[in-house]
Amino acid sequence: MSKNGKRTSLSSRTETDYLLRSPRNTERLREAIARADAEEGEPVDVEELRRRLGLEDR
Numbered sequence: 001m002s003k004n005g006k007r008t009s010l011s012s013r014t015e016t017d018y019l020l021r022s023p024r025n026t027e028r029l030r031e032a033i034a035r036a037d038a039e040e041g042e043p044v045d046v047e048e049l050r051r052r053l054g055l056e057d058r
Contacts, residue, residue: 020026035041050056 019029044052047056
């Protein structure tokens with residue numbers, strides 16, 4: 001694996017560990033994964049998500 005790949009992997013692992021510290025966040029992530037696995041909802045790109053959340057100017 002390249003150095004960049006190792007850094008990306010470590011960064012992803014660090015971020016995941018951070019997100020899973022909170023029991024509520026853990027539950028939200030599990031629910032989101034279950035919805036994705038069940039192909040529920042509609043995929044949106046980042047620009048659309050920012051628009052929906054009112055973040056397009058940031």
